[in-house]
Amino acid sequence: MTEELNYIVTLYPTPVLRKEAAPVETFNEDLAKVVEAMYRRMYDSKGVGLAAPQVGLPQRILVINPTGEPEDKTGELALINPTIVDRFGDESTYEEGCLSFPGIYAEVKRPDKCKVEAMDVNGEKLELEFEGFASRVVQHEYDHLQGILLVDRMSSADKLKHRSALEGLVAEYKAANAPAPKRGMFGR
Ligand code: CO
Numbered sequence: 001m002t003e004e005l006n007y008i009v010t011l012y013p014t015p016v017l018r019k020e021a022a023p024v025e026t027f028n029e030d031l032a033k034v035v036e037a038m039y040r041r042m043y044d045s046k047g048v049g050l051a052a053p054q055v056g057l058p059q060r061i062l063v064i065n066p067t068g069e070p071e072d073k074t075g076e077l078a079l080i081n082p083t084i085v086d087r088f089g090d091e092s093t094y095e096e097g098c099l100s101f102p103g104i105y106a107e108v109k110r111p112d113k114c115k116v117e118a119m120d121v122n123g124e125k126l127e128l129e130f131e132g133f134a135s136r137v138v139q140h141e142y143d144h145l146q147g148i149l150l151v152d153r154m155s156s157a158d159k160l161k162h163r164s165a166l167e168g169l170v171a172e173y174k175a176a177n178a179p180a181p182k183r184g185m186f187g188r
Contacts, residue, residue: 005037007055009045009099012149012169017100019058021145023081027123035078035121038063043070047099049137051144054100062141066134075134082118084142089113089131096140098150101169104162106154110139
């Protein structure tokens with residue numbers, strides 16, 4: 001039996017979310033497994049997109065499905081080493097959420113369209129144009145690869161509104177990652 005990757009979502013403020021992700025260099029079965037596991041995590045978490053840093057991998061991999069429906073594969077797409085080469089069209093504002101910020105939604109202004117160059121999971125070159133909600137999802141996930149997070153895109157009013165929720169995430173992270181008390185520091 002082969003073991004299946006089972007990712008959990010990395011929450012703010014875990015440091016991997018702040019790293020600029022590194023390009024994927026090897027297109028192989030392991031990459032395909034990572035992508036499959038990212039899709040599973042995205043659908044299980046009711047997300048419409050997921051970037052590899054959100055499962056603890058500082059690599060330039062993202063998956064999207066703007067429909068959020070595992071049965072509807074038409075919008076399902078994995079982008080490896082994507083670059084947004086152009087952003088254009090009117091700007092619009094929309095309330096975005098992020099799996100790394102559970103329960104927090106904030107208005108973010110973005111251009112409606114974007115053009116992306118990327119590879120697919122087999123290393124084939126892709127050139128794609130997105131608009132509307134799909135474009136927003138791609139831009140949000142692409143931010144993750146640059147270490148840019150929802151909290152960076154929110155207005156100061158939204159930051160204030162979500163201050164206690166954000167502080168709560170920081171407190172939870174600190175509690176879960178507190179260094180073990182050192183023995184022998186005193187009374188030696
Ligand atoms: Co996000």
